[in-house]
Structures are given as C-alpha cells and as structure tokens.
Amino acid sequence: MIVRVRTKDGNFRFDLPSSADVSQLLKKILETTVDADDHSLTISNKPRGGEIPVLSLKGKSLKEIGINHGDLFFVQYQTKTQGATTPPEQSPSTIQVSGDIPHRPWESVQEDAVDVYWRSKDGKIPRQRDAQFCKHGPKGMCDYCMPLEPYDAAYHKEHGIKHLSYHSYLHQLTPKSSSDSASSLPPLNPLNYKVKIPCPAGNHPPWPASICTSCQPSAITLHSQSYRMVDHLEIASMEIIDRFLHAWRRTGSQRFGWLLGRYEPYDKVPMGIKAVVEAIHEPAQEGELDGLTLGLPWEDEPRIRALTAHASTPLTVVGYVFTDLVPTEEDRTKNVYKRHPQSFLMSSLEAIFAATMQSKNPTPSKSSYTGKFSSRLVTAILTATEDGQVDVSAYQVSEQAMAMVEADMIEASVDPGIVRLKEEDRTVDSARYIPDVFFTYKNEYGLEVKKSAKPAFPVEYLMVNVTHGFPQSPSPLFRSIQFPIENRQGLEDQTIESVLAQLARLDAPNIEDSRHAKPGNAHKTFALAKWLSDWHLISFLDTTQLLSPDDIRLLLKTVSSPTLLEDQNQLDPVLGTDGWQTLMTFAREHAPRPPMPSSMDEDDAIPQDVLDQIAAEEAATSGGVTPSTKTCPHCTFENDSIRSDCDVCGLPL
Template identity: 70%
Template sequence: MLLRVRSKDGNFRFDLAPTADISQLLAKILETAPDADPSTFTISNQPRGNEAKFSTLKGRSLQSLGLNHADLVFVTYQPKAVPVSSSSAEPSATVPDASSTRIWETVKEDPVDVYWRSQDGKIPRGRDARFCTHATNGMCDYCMPLEPYNALYHKENAIKHLSYHAYLKQIGPKSSSSATSALPPLTPLSYKVKVPCPSGHPSWPAGICTSCQPSAITLQSQPFRMVDHLEIASTDVIDRFLHAWRSTGFQRFGWLIGRYQPYDKVPMGVKAVVEAIYEPPQEGELDGLTLGLPWEEEPRIRELSASASTPLTIVGYIFTDLTPTEEDRTKNVYKRHPGSFYMSSLEAIFAATMQKSNPTPSKSSPTGQFASRLVTAILTATEDGQVDIAAYQVSEQACAMVEADMIEASVDPGIVRVKEEDRTQGSARYVPDVFFSFKNEYGLEVKKTAKPAFPVEYLMVNVTHGFPQNPSPVFQSSKFAIENRPGLEDQRVENVISALARLDAPNIPDSRHAKPGEAHKRRELAAWLSDWHLVAFLDTTQLFSPADVKLLMRIVTSPTLLEDLSQLDPLLATEGWNTLMTFTRESASAPPSSSSRDDDIPQDVFDQIAAEEAAARGNGDGGGSSAGIRICPHCTFENAHGGSDCEVCGLPL
C-alpha cells in the first residue's frame, strides 16, 4: 500500500506492504532525515497532538495500527546532539571570537577605494547667471553641488553607468545615525540552490522548496560598473603586443599589469591604468588560441608586480581578434558591429569565470568581497579596417549564472543558451525562469522568456578606453624580448649580457664614485633596466635573489629614476648585480668561438654562410662580409635571420 508521510523535511510517499513492521517505515523515513535522532521519532494521524513514539510501537504491523492505502501520517523528531570537543569547550584566550568579528570591517581595500570613501563625491556647479539672485558667497538650488548619482547629469554627459562608489552613495543610508548605516548595503548575487535548506529538508535534487530555490531572473542592464575607463599608459605596450600577430598572423592573449586610479571624467570614477602586458604560455591559431588555466606563473607575476614603487596588479586581460581582408592585407575584417556582435557568448562566459575568480575586496559587502574590476580588452578591426581596442566587463548577473552553471555558448556568437535542468545526483542543476525585456516594433516594453536563448548584450557592461595626452609610463623601455614567444623572440641571459656590454655597464660606478660626464651612461642603463619583460625574465634566471629582484622592480619603476640616478646605487651593490657584471666582463674578454656561433645561428643557415664565404674567397673577394649577415650598429652582433630588430639587444637594425 502507499503511505504518505509529512515531516519538516517535506512530503514523502512510501510503498510498503500492509503487514510491514513499523520499523520498516522508520527506516524509510530516516533516509530522508540523516541528521535525525531515531529515538525521538513520533507518529500521529493529525498535525498536532495524539503523537506516539516509534519505540513504543516496535513489533506492530502497519495494518494493526489502522493504517490504510493513501493514508497521511505526521512525523516529528529532534536532531542529533552535536558533540562538544574539549577545544571548543575551553577556548584559548589567544583565539578571537569569530562570532564577534564582522568580516567586512577587517577588509583591506584598494587605495582607490580608500580615496573615494574619504570624499563626498558631489559634483560642483558654478553660479547660474539666469536664476541665481543671491550674493557671491550664497548658494541655491540652481548652483548647489549635485549628488554623484544625479540622473540628469549622467544623461547630459552620456554616462551610461554609475561608478561603483556613486552607486554606493545612491543605495546607502542618507543619515549616519540610521540603524542600518553600519551594515553593508551590497548583497552578492547567487542563483544556486541553498544547501542545506534553511527549512531542513533533503538538499536538491532530493527536495526543493521556496526557502532554498532561487527566484526567477529578469535580465537587465547593470546600473553600475566597477571600472569606468581603461587607460593604456603607452602606445608601445600595444605595439609590442601586436608585433607577434603581425609577424605570424596567429592570435595572442596577455594579462594586463597595472593599477587603479581615480577617474575624473565620471563622478567618483575609477580607471584601470595598464603599464605592461604579460603573455602566458599559449598556442595561437589564425582564428583563436588555446590557453592553459590556471597559469602556473600567476603567483610569481602577482608578487613581482606588487613590488613596484607603486604596487601593480592584474587589472584585466587582452586578446586579438584580427583577420586581414583578402582584397587588402593591410586592413582587417570588420566583424564586431551592431549587426553582428560586440562580445561573443563564449567570451562573455570566460569573462564571467575570470571575474568571479578575481573579486574586489569591499567593506560594503557582508562577505568582504563584491564583483570584480577585471577588464576584458579586445583588439579588433574598426569599420575602416584599422586596429582598435574594445573594453568590456560582464554583469554580476552573468557571473552568478555562470557560477550556477545555467548558461553556455552558442554557435551564433551573439546568442547565449540557457541550459536544461539536471536532476542527476552529483551534477544537479536547477534553472529558474529567466526573462529579458525589450521594446517591440510599437515601442512597448515587452517581457520575453530567455529560454532557450537570449542576446549576449544583456550580460555586457561597456568600459571606455584611451591613451593619456601626456604619457608618463612606469616602465621606460619596451625593447627586451617578450616571454613565451618561441621562435619569434627568445629570452636568454646571453642577450642580457651582450646589451650590458654595449652599455658598458661593468664600468659604471655608483653615484659616489661617478666621474663628470658619465651621467648619460647611467641614464641609458637606468632606462634599459626599466623594462617589465626584462625584470620578469631576470626573476627566472636565479642570478638575483628574490629580495634583489624586488629591489630591482622597486628601483626601475620609480617615477623619478631618470632625474635622480643615485637610486641605482642599492642595485649596483647587490650580489646578483655583481655576479651579472662578472659574467659580462668575462664574455667581453673571451674571443668568439665557433660553438657560440653555432648556438646563435641554425646549422643550415651557418652552412649556407660558410659556403658563401668560401665562394667569396675563391673569387678573390678577400673574405668580405656575407650577404646573409646584418651587423647591428648598437651591439655589433651579426644577425643572420633578416629580421628588423637585433636578436641580442632588440634594437632596430
């Protein structure tokens, strides 16, 4: 017979024989309540009262208890007692009480957040010549400062999104004396089923209720953005990144190294300033690339970046999506436009994954973290076929949907697919109703279900971008070979030693022993050392200790290095620098050997050069320079590959 059971875990149906013992029913109920104490179970034929303990009914059949097919019984129980360990019973005096610690109060925010929290952010206005009738020192409704979230100001200045701190001002309590003023106003989005459920029933997919299931989702434009502007500190940063694509035609990916600063074009704005690009190991293709995540070098790169005079961090990532046109190879296919897509669904899901793994520390969230400032930058073609940057973030709704495994990429790059619900144990997926709004042909707002798919634009947040009018990059040089470009650019210690020999680095003393007229040598050395890729490479050579590498990074990123060259003195005194100078002296004094030449030139090229030299001698040319070799005017290295830059010092031939 079928017996219906109602408990605080929910409603259940069990198929049992009429002659089954009551203990068999108890065993079935225990499967739905693993944390229950079996000795406390009671059963009744009504919601309140008339309860009988299962232990007193042992040995009796269901039929003998008067239970029939489809009957409903009510079961109650108490949870198992949690054992108290000696360590928790007698807390140590040195361990703080976690219950009294509010996480958001202990968070260390980014300096740009600390700055904006100290400002009121109000938008100043001048005296209105038409309506202001008060004295010079007076103020009225026509000239008083505006709040940073003023809608009319944003509309007049074509600012689509509120800045993060303007949004905090808008949603925060207007009075500091309010009872809620001390509570964080932000709530991180989550579309996952709550596990365990607050009501106590078995977790999804065994059961679900209104207390644990996420509400229906209405996709809408995010009113704020975490980063308002992406600024590239120097055009050389982008040119050097594009060099790999120009040389091979393969797409490239890189992590943006920089910092966050206030942005004055938006009320309480934040901009990400990019100082360098680090290229992780990757496999480029004509129409895409393969990238390994997580990348092994991330902890080292983050630690090295943080050692700069003004600490740097990873502020985003950049990749190319460029295809030359068949008619004119100097121009590229215009593929990202209003009639196509700006950001593909696959790119949006990748961006959401990256943003979710790089949250922003925030005192305004109960978890101590909220959203992300990681920016997605795409090098793509403009309408006239030139190369330009497009910058985006994805919304918090996008991050929450990816975290809940609700969406996937589509064959159509401008469309996002909503996944089907999955009740498989271990990989269960609950998908609530998803809607999006749009204006129809009559100009009316219409709500439509997002299943099975919806436009990717509903997940995007636009970020402006540009270059500074007066560039002052942290790194003075970008000539050194770039990492992870095998066959195109090779980072080798020999290259460093050759360049140092050209700069006469072993003979450059510290400022105390400097001779008149030698300042230009120190300045050249300082400028050459101030190269992100050089410092990152030296960190892998083991020539410098970790402390010396951090010192090197701090010195070469000093904004006053070229004006105050005495800042080089601590570096010149390190053991790592002296070791490098010893190698440089020995290399300069050693005669060139055939073995070193074989290392620099592929064997087939070397054989060809040798044959040409032999032919020249046979013709009585006196052994002049080979036609395949180009002498670098800077370091006198013999370049045999015909490239535009020197293989050793990286400078133009």
C-alpha cells in the same frame, strides 16, 4: 520603537529601545520559535537574499545597524533537532568563528587605495552660480547652484554617462540622510542563483532529492546593469599595445596577455575609477589563426602578483587582452570588420570566460556582508575598425553574468551573439537547477515586452561597456619594451646569454663608476637605467636565480621610479648588491676579447700569404663585397649586415 519580524512561525512585533543591543532582539526572536538553533538564525530586510547571521551583529545597537521604528525583517533558522550548527549555504564561507564570537568579514577588509580615497570624499558635483536664476549673494546657495549628488540622473544624461560609477552607486543605495553611521549593515548583497543547501525551512531532504520555495532561487529578470566597477581603461603608452601586436604581425596567430597595472580616480565620471595598464605579461599559450588555447589556472600567477606588488607604485592584474584580427583577402594591410552592433561586440564564449575570470578576482569591499563584491577585471579586445585598422574595445560582464556562470546555468552558442540556458539536471554528481529567466525589450510599437530567455537570449544583457584611451602625455613606469617577451618560443627567446651580451655591450658601470661618475660615462648609466626599466627583463631575471628575491624587488622598485631617468644615482643601491656584482662578473666573462696588439713577435706573426687567402675567401663568400655590420635600432648591438634579426634581442633590424 516597534520592530516587526516575520518567521516561519508567524509575524511578531517587538517593542525595544533604539539603543538596545542586537542580543536583546535575538532573545525576543528565540522566545517565539520552536527549539531554534541560534547559530543558524539569519536576518534580512527582504524575503529572499541578503541573510546575515544574527550572532555576527552582537555588540551593536539596533540604531547602529540601521533598524528604525516600524521596519520589517525576515528571519530564518533551523531547529536543534536537525543538528544544524551553521547558517545556510552562504554563511560558512563568509563567517569565521573564534570560539563563540562570529566575525564580521566586511569590517576587516583591506580595500584598494582608490576605494579608500573615494570613501574619504562626499562625491558632490559642484555647480557655478547661475546668473539668471540665482538671486542670492556670492556666498549664498540655492537649488540652482547647490552641488549635485554623484548619482544625479540628469547630470549623467547631459554628459552622456551610461553607467554609475561604483561609489556613486553606493551613495545611491545609502544616502547620507538615511544612515550616517559607518557601522550600519552593508548595503550590497552578492547575487546567488544556486539552490540553498541545506534548505532554510529544513523540512525536506536537500537538493537534488527535493526542493521548495525556501531553498530554490527566485525567477531572474535580466537587465542592463546600472553601474560599473571600472569606468575607464587607460593604457600607459601606445608602444605597449604595439609591442603586444608584434607577435601577431609576424605569425598571424592570435595572442593573449594579462594586463598589469593599478586603479586610480577618474575625473571624467563622478567618483569614477580607471584601470591604468603599465605592462602586458603573456602566459604560455598556443595561438591559431582564428583563436588560441590557454592553460588555466595560470601557473605563473602567484609569482607575477608577488613581484608586481613591489614596484614603486604597487601593481596588480587589472584585466586581460587578446587579439581577434583577420586580414582581408583584398588588402592584407587591412583587417576584417566583424565586431559591430549589427553582428556582435563580445561573443557568448568570451562573456562566459570573462564571468569566470571576474568571479576568481573579486573586489574587496566594506560595503558587502561577504567582504567581496563583483570584480574590476577588464576584458580588452584588439579588433578591426570599420576602415580595417586595429583598435581597442573594453568590456566587463555584469554581476548577473557572474552569478549565472557560478550556478552553471549558461553555455556558449554557435551564434556568437546568443547565450544558451543549460538544461536542468537532478543527478547527484552535477545537480543543476534552472529557474525561470526573462529579459525585456521594446517592440516595434515602443512598448516594453517581457520574454522568456529559454532556450537562449542576446549576450548584450550580460555586458557592461568600459571606455578606453591613451594619456596625452605618456609617462609609463617602464621606459623600455625592447627585451624579448616571455612565451614567444621561436619568435623571441629569452636567454641569459643575451642579457649578458647586452650588459657587456652597454659597458655597464660598476658601483664605483656610478658613485664617482666621470663626465664621459654619464650616457652609459643613462642607457643602462633605460634598458633595465623593462618589465619583461625584470620578470625574466626573477626566474634565473642569479639575483636574490631581495635584489629583484629592489631592482624592480628602482627601475619603475618615475624619476629614474632624471636621477640615475638611484641605481647606486642596485649596483652595490651582491647579485648585481655576480651578474657583472658573468657579463665580463661573456664579453668579446680585446683585439690583438698591432706589434707582434715574429714567431707569432701570421704570414701575409695566409692573410691574403683568408681575405679572398671572405670576399668570395660575400659576393666580392667586404662584409659590413648593421647596428640594431633596439639594443645598439652590431650584427652582420646579412642578418635580418638581431643576434642579441631577436628583434628585426
């Protein structure tokens, strides 16, 4: 077959069999170049972008990597006289070298379980036999009833699906008919709007001293992204959001939290993916009435990620949520409706923050030559509806937004619905190149018009909508959300004393009681199991060092089991650990002492007049009313009736 190659030395045609190794093509290319460094030689099927080092493809045949008769490829290289030993800027971060054998990063990627699931499916959309047009038998098939491809445009329009799912998009890029080989070149090429350093042409000093068409990024046309990495955000129960809002209701200050959950298939979209939120972890922050201050990088992130991975169903950080709620002056029970299509849905500052966070949390992908592509991190905003109530809005930002932020091209504007392009900067310390940027829109005559994005453009061009909702039959991994939440100093304080007091209050059973459960003690084990099944409690215990790392992991895996409340015997391994026994020892020491026996020796008896005086003083203090107790509805601890907050859990009585 004929393979066409274009280099800076000219256009060439090579006659090679389809079974030929890539090394044979490399040899042919080197014969047409002038002193080329084979380590810097890259190949792509388009003039700009998608360059892959040729050495990384050694051992594959031309047919295996998707080269067919008549295909045109673009080759770039540096000469040996330039001292080049690595490919252009993108390659060192994506190619690992062991000796002289480059490594293909996309082949060793460990994808998420939901990606493994969808790669095992063809994604076809089944259709029933059409009674009007199908003339064949029940086992036949025709154009009217054959399954549709997951990216079928008519199906998406009919069902109101705005974006393709990630795996539908992959099927659209690489239809099975064009390449049935799993070892073909990855179809995805992450966007890069940075200047290539060093220049592939290699005939001038690197940027910012000089620039040419070979190393400068091409002009950018902003468009609505056709696909999305996550199709739906599902929050395991409404209580998770309600508990998160508790701090805002008490203080009026805005709050931020990381969404902990997992990714699952979503059946409302062809080959869809949903992010299921099981808990919200709140980092250290300073809330204000109109915003908040957040410390980045998140210092506790490594510990939280390591801990969540040991849940019964492994969890990870699937996104973040923050509040933007301001009560109205007329009715403090309602909030200002300020996010709507005529105003803004996501501010430019929030979009840039989302792009930064998504860039730091890329999605592992076998379909990208870097082994990573875009991100599944979801942005959730708690804001007011038109009637003043609180609702959730979910978004992502596009791959173009991520690339523009990585290239330091955009900044926030005073107008929240507008994104500004930065000025070009050729200083050595902060070199920044801004290519031409355009966006298209329909004018008043319905015609599509292209307009320059300088100096600013609407933030909508960077956004991707994500649907959201709650399950009809909630079944969260964590059954309790009553333990005080982290980093709410002064409002809810996490202390080991409150944990020990609650354990004593629950009269937690030891291992012998659990194994030989008495009929009257079954409710105690049930209450203990439910109380322990709280993410914030587990996370706090992980910081106390009272339990070993192994004990904490066992505790988390046990209390997040879907069948924990139906079978409390699952607690037995936890109750038998040394860490639990140590915890219970402290709890028993912390427990209140039993009442004095009714029969006392005469020498120890308190005179009656003294008792009468104490009773009179207590009655005077309480206004003549005998003091009573008030049971906390959250942790069942009995508090003085005059208290407004629980002495143990800190929640309102």
